[in-house]
Each structure stands twice: as structure tokens, then as C-alpha cells.
Amino acid sequence: MALSQGWMKRYFKAFCKGFFVAVPVAVTFLDRVACVARVEGASMQPSLNPGGSQSSDVVLLNHWKVRNFEVQRGDIVSLVSPKNPEQKIIKRVIALEGDIVKTMGHKNRYVKVPRGHIWVEGDHHGHSFDSNSFGPVSLGLLHGHATHILWPPERWQKLESVLPPERLPIQSEEDCLHGSP
Amino acid sequence: MLRGVLGKTFRLVGYTIQYGCIAHCAFEYVGGVVMTCWLLCRVELILELPAYYESSSKLEEHLLDFLSFKPAQMIYILKGFQLKFKNCLSFSVLDHQWSLQFKIQILFLQKILVDIFMVSKGKFCHRGDIVIAKSPSDPKSNICKRVIGLEGDKILSSSPSVFFKSHSYVPTGHVWLEGDNLQNSTDSRYYGPVPYGLIRGRIFFKIWPLSDFGFLRDSPNGHRFSDD
Structure with a gap:
């Protein structure tokens, strides 16, 4: 009996020790370095979820890359939804701060993206809840940069940062500094 | 010998x-201590005028909009995070179609005021709470304000320099933050x-200065709260 109790105690101790190391390390890694997430919905077709509702892609979100809130136009990023803080949304960056964009269905025809904000849009126009409905998004809501599709295996690929040529900003920050207002 | 050193190094790493990970989890999910630093100093305003301000009346109009609550050439309180610019702070007004740049130079430092608070983490708040949030215009800095309105509330949105009172509704998923001053x-x-x-x-909870030790007081601007 005493033998079995000692064994139990040792086992419990080892478990506690492992638990207190593994859980914080895993949580920190998922918060700061990278995590995986499943994409739902059709807003990023055809880049993500091309098959519609029957397939859903799993993407790798890189948090380390956006730790200084640096994104480029064309990157696919995940954000905390400005309308519902429980929800994350995945969109493509169309314009950075200081750019003037031509909107599609927003209340103003042209919008200048304010300081510290970005303009994001889904690839599937008209079926996406994006900046055209809620306006420019603050960079502080940035969550991760989607770099790879991990699942399903036949769709394994690196996500390229491409900006559709018709969605180029009308005037970018660099032009603005040198040109007349 | 070598083995011992290597083993010790690995153990240290x-x-x-x-402990770094445990600290991260604690600060991220439980709470911690924050320090806000205020500088009391005398400042001077330096303007860099873009060429398109031909008439001075236009400029005065713009300046009045921005400076009505930030008077220059007097004792002025600046937030600590702007210290990284050392003795030269630059602001720009992007709300207007034209951007106007000017610098504020600190002439001499009078006093540094340090406040230390305890924070509890969690996204949800009530009217009247003081929260720490990332600044919407600069994600690397934090702001510390009082929650005045939650989503769906009607609030008085006019700035102090405007005579007309305007009301607006806080949209879904947003809060209305205001400073006490x-x-x-x-x-x-x-x-x-x-x-x-x-x-x-x-x-x-306020820890420092010790004269204010204790739970935080209610807002001095109670009249700005919405009554639903």
C-alpha cells in the first residue's frame, strides 16, 4: 500500500511540474509566435475556401510578423472584428494609412485612410463584411498575418501578397508628401 | 567540466x-501593474508651414481648431509615451483635408508625475470604469480613459471648442471614451x-502616489453620462 501511494505521489508531482511548464509555454507561443485557425465563410473566395461551404481551409497565422504592426498592401491578415470583439475576421489589406481609396458601397465615394488605420476588403466583393461597411480599421485590432494554407493537403501553399490592380489606392502616402494637396 | 557549464546554461535558459511565459500569461489574462508618467513642463510651439497657406486667416482657423484645448506657451501636461521624441514632439492634424505639421519643443522640465495603478484584464466594462486601451491612431501607445457610453448609447459628441451641441449614437461593438480633464x-x-x-x-486601484492610495474615485463629469 505504502509503495503504491509513493508511486502515486511521484506521478502527481511530475504531472504538476510538466503542466506548469507546458501550459504557459504553449499559451505564449500561440499568442506571440503563430497559431492555426479554420476559415469559415465565403468572403475570401477564391483565395480561401474556393469550394464553398463543403470545404473549409485551415491557415497558419503568423503573429510574430505583425508584432510591430507592419503590414503591406495585399497581405491577408486576421483582425478582431470591430463590430463583435469575440469574432475574428480574415481580410486582405487594400490600403495603408494616408492612402486614398475608391470605395465600393461605402457611404463616401472616396476615403482617406486616417493615421494608424488600414482599409481591408474580402476578395469576394459583395459577399464580404469589410471596410466598405464598417470603414477603416485601427491597426491595434490586427491579430495575425495568414501566411500558409495547411489543410486540406492538396491545397497546401504559401499565400501570396497580391493586390488586385483595380484596387490600387488612388493616391498613396508617398505621393501625398511630395505633391500638392 | 564543459558538461556542467552546458547543463547549467541550458537550465538557466x-x-x-x-518564467517569461508564466509572466506573459499573467499579464495577458489576469492583470498587473501599469505606470503612467506625466510631464509638467514649459513648451514652445514651432510651426512648419506648408506653402499652400497663402492667407493667414485659413491658418488661424485651423490652428484654433487644434489649439483651443492645447494652449501653447504655458504650463502644459504631456503624456509620458511621447517622451521617446526626447525634446521635440511632432503632431500632425490629419482630420482636415490638408495636413498641418508643427513641433512642440520642451523648454524646461518642471516635474515628473508618476502614477502607478493595478489593472485587471478583461474586455468588458461598465459605464464609469477607467480602462487602458490601445490608441486608435497609434497602436504602439496606450491611452487611459473613462468609459462614458457603451454600444447603443446616445452621447454628446461635440468638442469643447464647438458651440453647437451634437449628439450621436455609439455603434455596435464600440465604446465612447473620454478623459476626466x-x-x-x-x-x-x-x-x-x-x-x-x-x-x-x-x-x-491606485498604488502610487501614496496620498491617493485606494480605489479610484467616480467621474467628476457625471453629467456627461447618458441616461439611456
């Missing part, structure tokens, strides 16, 4: 990572409602 606070009256996602925690 392991412990560093372990309404004359000298850049808050939701300037950058609009702030999304919930930017809120990092709620301040509830």
Missing part, C-alpha cells in the same frame, strides 16, 4: 523561458468611438 484630453470627441477589441484592461 529553460527557467528564463518558463475635458479641457485637455484627446479622446473619442476627436477620434470617434473606440472598438471593444482595443481595450486591454480596467484600472481599479
Whole structure:
């Protein structure tokens, strides 16, 4: 009996020790370095979820890359939804701060993206809840940069940062500094 | 010998990572201590005028908009995070179609005021709470303001320099933040409602200075709260 109790105690101790190391390390890694997430919905077709509702892609979100809130136009990023803080949304960056964009269905025809904000849009126009409905998004809501599709295996690929040529900003920050207002 | 040194190094690195991760989890999910630093100093305003300000009346109009609550050439309180510019701070007004750049130079430092608070983490808050949030215009800096309105509330959104009173509704998923010092606070009256996602925690206990030790007081601007 005493033998079995000692064994139990040792086992419990080892478990506690492992638990207190593994859980914080895993949580920190998922918060700061990278995590995986499943994409739902059709807003990023055809880049993500091309098959519609029957397939859903799993993407790798890189948090380390956006730790200084640096994104480029064309990157696919995940954000905390400005309308519902429980929800994350995945969109493509169309314009950075200081750019003037031509909107599609927003209340103003042209919008200048304010300081510290970005303009994001889904690839599937008209079926996406994006900046055209809620306006420019603050960079502080940035969550991760989607770099790879991990699942399903036949769709394994690196996500390229491409900006559709018709969605180029009308005037970018660099032009603005040198040109007349 | 070598083995012992290597073993010790690995053990040290392991412990560093372990405690670093535990600290990260604690600060991210439970709470911690924040320090806000205020500088009391005398400042001077330096203007860099773009060429397109031909008439001075236009300039005065723009300056009045911005400076009505930030008077130059007098004792002025600046937030600590702007210290990284050392003795030269630059602001720009992007709300207007034209951007106007000017610098504020600190002439001499009079006093540094340090406040230390305890914070509890959690995204949800009530009217009257003081919260720490990421600044909407600069994600690397934090702002510390009082929650005046939650989503769906009707609030008085006019800035102090405007005579006309305007009301607006806080959209879904946003809160309305205001500083207690309404004359000298850049808050939701300037950058609009702030999304919930930017809120990092709620301040509830003041540790330093010791004369104010204890739970925080209610807002001095109770009249600005909406009555639903």
C-alpha cells in the first residue's frame, strides 16, 4: 500500500511540474509566435475556401510578423472584428494609412485612410463584411498575418501578397508628401 | 567540466523561458501593474508651414481648431509615451483635408508625475470604469480613459471648442471614451468611438502616489453620462 501511494505521489508531482511548464509555454507561443485557425465563410473566395461551404481551409497565422504592426498592401491578415470583439475576421489589406481609396458601397465615394488605420476588403466583393461597411480599421485590432494554407493537403501553399490592380489606392502616402494637396 | 557549464546554461535558459511565459500569461489574462508618467513642463510651439497657406486667416482657423484645448506657451501636461521624441514632439492634424505639421519643443522640465495603478484584464466594462486601451491612431501607445457610453448609447459628441451641441449614437461593438480633464484630453470627441477589441484592461486601484492610495474615485463629469 505504502509503495503504491509513493508511486502515486511521484506521478502527481511530475504531472504538476510538466503542466506548469507546458501550459504557459504553449499559451505564449500561440499568442506571440503563430497559431492555426479554420476559415469559415465565403468572403475570401477564391483565395480561401474556393469550394464553398463543403470545404473549409485551415491557415497558419503568423503573429510574430505583425508584432510591430507592419503590414503591406495585399497581405491577408486576421483582425478582431470591430463590430463583435469575440469574432475574428480574415481580410486582405487594400490600403495603408494616408492612402486614398475608391470605395465600393461605402457611404463616401472616396476615403482617406486616417493615421494608424488600414482599409481591408474580402476578395469576394459583395459577399464580404469589410471596410466598405464598417470603414477603416485601427491597426491595434490586427491579430495575425495568414501566411500558409495547411489543410486540406492538396491545397497546401504559401499565400501570396497580391493586390488586385483595380484596387490600387488612388493616391498613396508617398505621393501625398511630395505633391500638392 | 564543459558538461556542467552546458547543463547549467541550458537550465538557466529553460527557467528564463518558463518564467517569461508564466509572466506573459499573467499579464495577458489576469492583470498587473501599469505606470503612467506625466510631464509638467514649459513648451514652445514651432510651426512648419506648408506653402499652400497663402492667407493667414485659413491658418488661424485651423490652428484654433487644434489649439483651443492645447494652449501653447504655458504650463502644459504631456503624456509620458511621447517622451521617446526626447525634446521635440511632432503632431500632425490629419482630420482636415490638408495636413498641418508643427513641433512642440520642451523648454524646461518642471516635474515628473508618476502614477502607478493595478489593472485587471478583461474586455468588458461598465459605464464609469477607467480602462487602458490601445490608441486608435497609434497602436504602439496606450491611452487611459473613462468609459462614458457603451454600444447603443446616445452621447454628446461635440468638442469643447464647438458651440453647437451634437449628439450621436455609439455603434455596435464600440465604446465612447473620454478623459476626466475635458479641457485637455484627446479622446473619442476627436477620434470617434473606440472598438471593444482595443481595450486591454480596467484600472481599479491606485498604488502610487501614496496620498491617493485606494480605489479610484467616480467621474467628476457625471453629467456627461447618458441616461439611456
